[in-house]
Amino acid sequence: MTARRTRERAEGGESLVGSEWTVEVGPVAHGGHCVARHEGQVVFVRHTLPGEHVVARVTEGRVGDKFVRADAVEVLRAVPGRVEAPCPYAAPGRCGGCDFQHASLDTQRRLKADVVREQFTRLAGLDVDVEVRPVPGDEAGLRWRTRVEFAVDEAGHAGLRKHRSRDVVPLDDCLIATRGIIDSGVLDTEWPDVESVDVVDAAHPDDPVLVALPAPEKADGSAGLVGEHVRDGDWQGEYVVAARGFWQVHPGAASTLLGRVVALLGASSGDRVVDLYAGSGLFTMRLGELVAPDGFVLGVEGDRRAVDNGATNTEHLDNVEWRANRVDRELRSLVSQGVTADLAVLDPPRTGAGKEVMALLGQLGPRRVVYVACDPSALARDVRAAADQGYVLSSLEAYDAFPMTHHVECIAVLEPDD
Template sequence: MSRRPRPKQARGASVVGRRHEVEVGPVAHGGHCVARVPVADGTRVVFVRHALPGERVVVELTEGTEGDRFWRGDAVEVLAASPNRIDAPCPYAGPGLCGGCDFQHVSLDAQRRLKADVVREQLARLAGIDLSVDVEPVPGDADGLGWRTRQRYVDLGGGRRGMRKHRSHEVVPVDRCLIEAHRGPSHEVRGHAFQVADDGFWQVHPGAPEALVGAVLDALAALPGESALDLYAGVGLFSRFLLDAVGPQGRVVAVEGDRRASELSLTNCPGIEATSGDVDAVLAAAYPESFDLVVLDPPRVGAKRAVEQVVARRPRAVAYVACDPAALARDVAIFAEHGYRLTDLRAFDLFPMTHHVECVARLGRT
């Protein structure tokens, strides 16, 4: 679950292992908080894991050289704790241990407030929008544990397994992961069964499909006879329910880059039109007509290149499902340049104990 660092050129002596006592500042996108340490030319930003805003901690630097613009570190000692700090339920969570979870040391309610702060800050900084954000739990989530229906381990041989440290190739042996579910994913949503390839994409939180379908349908309020364009459609989760909403006189077109998923969407959603291919390339070559509704559910990088193609179809409403708040905020700003404004946003805690958050944004023509 943790990302590995990209190799970079050293800019002076390494600072790894140095310790500083710091006051922890606000949460930042990525599962860490911002702190500053004094250096010869002023201060240096440190992105600190395992800390909380307002705490006083000893941070041990884990990445960086003297010439870098920022450093990374771990809170290895808490001198003044936040009231939102708890003992991590997982014995493998903490400095120098498994990198899969960012917020095991934070109460569940506070985790959601931190995620809301990140979404709000990204919208303000990148889209110029001041918006109140509430991160909602999803159906079936009680304690933030036991939700991950698909999990990957590092095989250590001899029946042993492990998880990687944060931004590292190093492996921590583990007996079990507390966020792993004891069951596989269910591919049934609101009475409809979906076929998914063994290695195909499906939401890992069992409550996610229901939450996202409900939010998308509420955002679009599809009417009988309308036309809908479902982009990055996967196996047709949203197409299936849009098809029900627009009825036999309506039209649903699904575009998906993965050929097998696109084929399955035809099975899962009898009556849709499905095209496999790069979304931007497909829209540049096909379906130039207007559509009433558009669903965007892009990968983490967002839908920057698709925005102009979407607005060219002049939909009355767009539902944008986003797993990265920074990409969402950037794309919302691009939509605004074309006369579409953010009219509603819901955020969901699909990945408890991690910094990840899912948003469903509604954009409408001004």
């Protein structure tokens, strides 16, 4: 037996990359692709829609793999909802930043709703009825992203990476980026000895912030601060965040989420609120005002820089306290002290809060929990974990804060099962 055959068998069989199969496309799956089958082999196919008949070219996978990945390189039978992608880079073998430019906005939102429902059925054992709602501030699904990290190729040209690849596709435009980002000149500039360039087009300062990142210095937090405006009905506020920290990149997302969280939580004077994964205080500062003068808000965040910014954003509120700590550690401390809460908000990272956090949160005994999530699978798992603590899902909303991509923002309300 040759060394090559031995290696192929050890790695799972002969490569299928480049194989072209004609397939009937099945349902959408979490991750920006649809599911098809070819001679029993599961195929995750990008650039297609459920019900289509396509030629799929394998991009990743070997004989014997549980599934392979592919691009639809020819559409033999289209379905209603397919449109011509507005961006020439949103195509097989090109930029991997967008998943659904070949679908109308209505179709994209139906697909995202299907994914949310499927994840809740499979991971939480719940049948949910959800509609993905638009978020104001984009241009028909384009020109919404206020922060983009562009990769830089060996020649110093900025672009975006291919799907699941380190290869860089040089661009002359990115249609989901705001005009301010493109007008910054990032795509017209040569960037020698730079791995990537982060461009931030926040409300303040007036000009976009460009941060060149040499290869050893990913996410060093040295880009300074930017400011954002938010509204909740007649109320409006301004907060500062780290330019390379976490914040909502769709211009309408922060205000939309703030308004819905406040409405769903129902906080009033005297309530004790815990705001977990509080970031720089988007929810904290508004809740601090709503529960005043007798209520109290505790913001918990693991990023020290975000906590410092949060303290600045809420320095006018003497009923807000911040803890720079991992959420699970802080909750363990609170539970051990016998602390309780009336209400809770959590906005964890994409991986979710996890079983331990949901268990500890339940021990605080809030009458209502509002959970903001950017990943429906993580949310569904955490909703299932909350059920073990006696909390049930009382409502679920979804918002299209990331048009043209598979990402969707959800807001779940959990309440004790009385």
